[in-house]
Amino acid sequence: MPARPSNAPLLRAAAMAAPPGLGVFFLILILLLLLPLRAEEPAAEPADTRDAAQAPVRSAPAPVTDVARLCVCDLLVAQCDTNCCCDPDCSAEDFSLFTACSVPLVMGDSQLCSQKAAVYSLDVEANPPERIFKIIDQVNPSIFCIHATNYKQALYLKTPEIPTAENFDQLLDKFGGATFSVEPDSWNLDTDAQNPPEENETYRYEYGVPVQTEDAFLRLPSPVVSSWCSDANPAGFLVNQATKCIRSVSVGKCDSIQALSMLFYINSSILAVPKSSQMVNITVQSIVVQSLNGMRTLLSSSDVLRLPMVLGELCINAVLGVNYHITHTDTGEIIEAAAAFVLGAISKEELSIEQSFEISFTQENTQPVPLSGNPGYVVGLPVRAGFQPQGSGIIQSSNKHSQLTILHSTSTQDCLAAQGARAPVLFGYNMISGCKLRITAAMKCQPLAQTLLDVLKGQSFPEYVASFGNSQAQDVLDWVPITQLHISEQSSCQIPVALGIEVKWTKYGSLVNPQARIVNVTATITTTTLKQLPSGRERIIPITSSVVFTDISSPAEPSYKAWPTINIKLPFDFFYPFV
Amino acid sequence: MAGVELFSHPALYTRYRAGFCSAAALALLIITVLTYVPPLLVAYRSHGFWLKQSAFLEQPTVRFRYEALFVATIGSGPGSFLAWSTFPAFNRLQEDRLRVPLLSTREEDKNHDGKMDQLHFKLELPLQPTEHVVGVQLILLFSYQLYRMSTFVMQSMAFLQFFSPVPGSQLYVNGDLKLNQRQLLNHCGLDTRYNVSVVNGTSPFASDYDLANIIGAYWDRNVTTVFSDPSPVWMTGRAPDMPFIVNATIHYPVEVILYPYQPGFWEIIKFAWIQYVSILLIFLWVFDRIKMFLFQNQVLTTIPVSPVLPVSPVLSYKQHQS
Numbered sequence: 001m002p003a004r005p006s007n008a009p010l011l012r013a014a015a016m017a018a019p020p021g022l023g024v025f026f027l028i029l030i031l032l033l034l035l036p037l038r039a040e041e042p043a044a045e046p047a048d049t050r051d052a053a054q055a056p057v058r059s060a061p062a063p064v065t066d067v068a069r070l071c072v073c074d075l076l077v078a079q080c081d082t083n084c085c086c087d088p089d090c091s092a093e094d095f096s097l098f099t100a101c102s103v104p105l106v107m108g109d110s111q112l113c114s115q116k117a118a119v120y121s122l123d124v125e126a127n128p129p130e131r132i133f134k135i136i137d138q139v140n141p142s143i144f145c146i147h148a149t150n151y152k153q154a155l156y157l158k159t160p161e162i163p164t165a166e167n168f169d170q171l172l173d174k175f176g177g178a179t180f181s182v183e184p185d186s187w188n189l190d191t192d193a194q195n196p197p198e199e200n201e202t203y204r205y206e207y208g209v210p211v212q213t214e215d216a217f218l219r220l221p222s223p224v225v226s227s228w229c230s231d232a233n234p235a236g237f238l239v240n241q242a243t244k245c246i247r248s249v250s251v252g253k254c255d256s257i258q259a260l261s262m263l264f265y266i267n268s269s270i271l272a273v274p275k276s277s278q279m280v281n282i283t284v285q286s287i288v289v290q291s292l293n294g295m296r297t298l299l300s301s302s303d304v305l306r307l308p309m310v311l312g313e314l315c316i317n318a319v320l321g322v323n324y325h326i327t328h329t330d331t332g333e334i335i336e337a338a339a340a341f342v343l344g345a346i347s348k349e350e351l352s353i354e355q356s357f358e359i360s361f362t363q364e365n366t367q368p369v370p371l372s373g374n375p376g377y378v379v380g381l382p383v384r385a386g387f388q389p390q391g392s393g394i395i396q397s398s399n400k401h402s403q404l405t406i407l408h409s410t411s412t413q414d415c416l417a418a419q420g421a422r423a424p425v426l427f428g429y430n431m432i433s434g435c436k437l438r439i440t441a442a443m444k445c446q447p448l449a450q451t452l453l454d455v456l457k458g459q460s461f462p463e464y465v466a467s468f469g470n471s472q473a474q475d476v477l478d479w480v481p482i483t484q485l486h487i488s489e490q491s492s493c494q495i496p497v498a499l500g501i502e503v504k505w506t507k508y509g510s511l512v513n514p515q516a517r518i519v520n521v522t523a524t525i526t527t528t529t530l531k532q533l534p535s536g537r538e539r540i541i542p543i544t545s546s547v548v549f550t551d552i553s554s555p556a557e558p559s560y561k562a563w564p565t566i567n568i569k570l571p572f573d574f575f576y577p578f579v
Numbered sequence: 580m581a582g583v584e585l586f587s588h589p590a591l592y593t594r595y596r597a598g599f600c601s602a603a604a605l606a607l608l609i610i611t612v613l614t615y616v617p618p619l620l621v622a623y624r625s626h627g628f629w630l631k632q633s634a635f636l637e638q639p640t641v642r643f644r645y646e647a648l649f650v651a652t653i654g655s656g657p658g659s660f661l662a663w664s665t666f667p668a669f670n671r672l673q674e675d676r677l678r679v680p681l682l683s684t685r686e687e688d689k690n691h692d693g694k695m696d697q698l699h700f701k702l703e704l705p706l707q708p709t710e711h712v713v714g715v716q717l718i719l720l721f722s723y724q725l726y727r728m729s730t731f732v733m734q735s736m737a738f739l740q741f742f743s744p745v746p747g748s749q750l751y752v753n754g755d756l757k758l759n760q761r762q763l764l765n766h767c768g769l770d771t772r773y774n775v776s777v778v779n780g781t782s783p784f785a786s787d788y789d790l791a792n793i794i795g796a797y798w799d800r801n802v803t804t805v806f807s808d809p810s811p812v813w814m815t816g817r818a819p820d821m822p823f824i825v826n827a828t829i830h831y832p833v834e835v836i837l838y839p840y841q842p843g844f845w846e847i848i849k850f851a852w853i854q855y856v857s858i859l860l861i862f863l864w865v866f867d868r869i870k871m872f873l874f875q876n877q878v879l880t881t882i883p884v885s886p887v888l889p890v891s892p893v894l895s896y897k898q899h900q901s
Binding site for chain 1: 623629631644645652660662665669672673674676691716722783784785786844847848851
């Protein structure tokens with residue numbers, strides 16, 4: 001016998017599964033529906049079988065409501081379903097093999113006070129086990145049960161609206177939602193080919209628009225979701241940025257890895273304005289060669305292309321850094337593009353290298369001077385410092401990140417080897433760093449003390465610090481001298497072991513917009529006595545360098561011109577909703 | 580005799596009269612003030628007088644936006660991760676690390692109330708025989724709406740991350756998408772502050788797809804959702820041609836969300852009124868007794884005026900009571 005049609009689930013056959021908490025709510029809902037609507041309609045029998053005749057529009061088969069005929073586990077046509085006690089295909093022999101009934105109870109709406117229910121069970125005591133089938137009157141003990149339903153549609157799902165050509169869009173708006181998108185990349189250049197530029201329209205780059213080249217974008221390799229470089233990252237117009245990412249390399253194949261070659265970064269010309277045919281070639285501004293131990297030398301001639309090549313165990317001329325410098329006009333047209341390269345050697349052990357990329361945009365005929373705040377210092381920008389030769393203004397280093405620096409710890413941790421690595425002092429950030437000094441008997445006191453002083457203070461320790469972020473070099477009074485203090489013991493040989501820079505600053509100006517102003521800078525060098533070690537022994541002492549920023553401004557407190565009178569007040573929120 | 584009626588006994592109907600500027604009138608004024616003002620102070624001082632936050636239960640309307648971002652870390656060997664997302668610009672950035680998976684999702688409304696209850700998400704990432712997945716990062720984007728008090732609409736995220744020291748074949752997660760609030764919601768109105776995409780899928784720049792940037796910008800929001808799964812299951816062992824499978828079930832909490840909100844004016848007044856009146860009733864009763872004692876025993880000098888027709892049994896009976 002064929003199984004029931006697919007509308008069978010419309011009946012609440014598996015009513016046992018319905019959440020019981022919904023019951024009362026359902027009943028109230030039904031009552032609400034009943035009251036205004038069908039007062040005069042004759043009450044129907046609870047377990048009515050001739051139902052759904054009122055469903056006016058659809059020709060869908062009426063839902064099966066006869067509990068004795070409904071069987072949701074009967075899924076195989078003309079074959080007995082295992083453990084399906086209501087399957088009409090099953091014979092008594094089949095039932096004897098069952099262990100349980102997968103659907104033990106078939107009933108209509110559980111909220112009705114009394115209704116027919118089909119109960120299936122197995123009599124395992126009998127030999128062979130046989131099925132027991134009963135139709136019982138299921139009684140709902142709840143006082144809120146439905147005695148009679150006169151609005152049967154309320155118990156069934158509503159007949160859905162059939163989409164037609166007229167209401168399709170409306171139905172899609174109502175029921176449709178997000179879907180997987182198959183739209184192509186809107187930045188794909190293929191779309192430009194379909195829309196050829198109109199002749200009279202003028203194009204220009206705007207902030208953030210990718211800088212175009214003849215085939216794609218100007219590449220600014222950048223890490224995406226990991227540290228590895230992605231070459232597809234475009235550079236945005238007027239977006240100054242610096243990225244660092246890593247590439248996997250192998251010395252043997254280094255001349256065939258594109259990303260290590262200078263050519264890869266300059267071979268595509270930039271379009272002067274988007275969609276134009278006017279090209280701007282990327283010129284090589286400078287080439288710096290970095291040796292394996294980090295020494296950098298500027299090559300005198302920058303017009304030679306140096307391609308990576310294998311040289312024994314090394315791969316030389318691999319690109320370690322590219323610095324693009326783009327000059328543009330005030331109408332958003334690129335007129336010049338230059339790239340400064342850092343080339344280096346890769347040893348055989350290295351499996352990956354870090355590359356750094358930077359891009360900066362400058363308007364033509366301008367020379368921007370970066371400030372560290374205007375007027376007060378901005379947190380996170382480097383502290384400006386310099387020297388004052390006799391009778392002139394302050395002289396600063398051109399690199400604003402190397403004006404006031406502290407020691408930067410290195411992987412070797414050796415103080416004597418770690419000269420050169422410096423970290424800029426950033427306003428508002430307290431920092432500490434250090435290295436280890438290995439003292440042996442052979443070390444002489446005076447040269448060691450001088451070397452350590454260089455390590456702590458750097459190549460050129462400044463004399464003055466700008467009190468404001470925008471202090472001008474010619475206004476010497478705007479600069480604060482660095483007070484140098486020495487804390488030392490009395491002995492013949494003193495070596496410096498710590499440098500502490502303390503910057504005292506205050507807030508200046510109005511309460512609403514306070515500006516940070518440096519009022520005092522102290523550099524304290526702590527020295528210790530170097531005891532002569534017996535030969536063959538060695539000692540390790542830590543060398544530390546730190547920066548502390550102290551806010552010495554008094555806290556903002558309300559002050560009065562005249563002493564206020566005693567003012568008894570209700571708490572501020574006493575009339576809370578009224579104010 | 581001149582004067583005003585200051586008090587009348589409720590049962591005896593005796594009226595007590597005195598002048599406007601008499602001590603009795605002053606005392607009555609003080610008693611009245613003491614009756615009505617201290618309940619206010621008591622109600623306020625015992626905290627919670629003005630309702631400033633409240634909570635209610637609601638199941639949010641959550642829909643998967645069919646936007647996802649997937650990164651699989653491949654063990655052994657440098658440069659090894661595979662990524663895919665529903666954002667074309669992100670896929671373009673991945674170049675040869677792009678690996679398109681087979682994705683199948685289903686949102687399920689278990690109790691047929693029109694609100695989705697859970698999302699079944701299955702992602703099959705095809706792998707080369709030499710590739711071994713050791714970590715998974717997955718971002719799923721949802722639109723999240725609350726309607727009961729204010730209409731609150733936001734786009735939110737479920738971030739799923741798992742790393743394992745051993746290569747795996749399947750990651751099974753099953754958890755809740757929970758609301759995380761730093762701020763009260765409004766009691767009415769439309770709040771679309773965070774109805775902006777978590778991932779800027781139209782941007783061509785790599786920095787917009789950096790996971791740290793995405794998470795950083797997301798957690799700057801005051802209202803967010805978090806995917807909480809205390810027990811992800813990492814299955815090891817994979818045949819060379821098998822894909823890596825991420826199997827996720829995300830419940831849009833079937834157990835409803837509890838969240839505080841800013842109550843409206845009349846709700847505040849209603850709760851304050853309940854508190855005030857309940858304390859006031861006690862004060863009224865106590866001071867009524869005090870007033871009755873004061874006037875009946877002539878502690879305050881007044882002129883009692885007895886009613887014209889006293890009913891004697893009631894009178895004597897009532898007098899005992901007081």
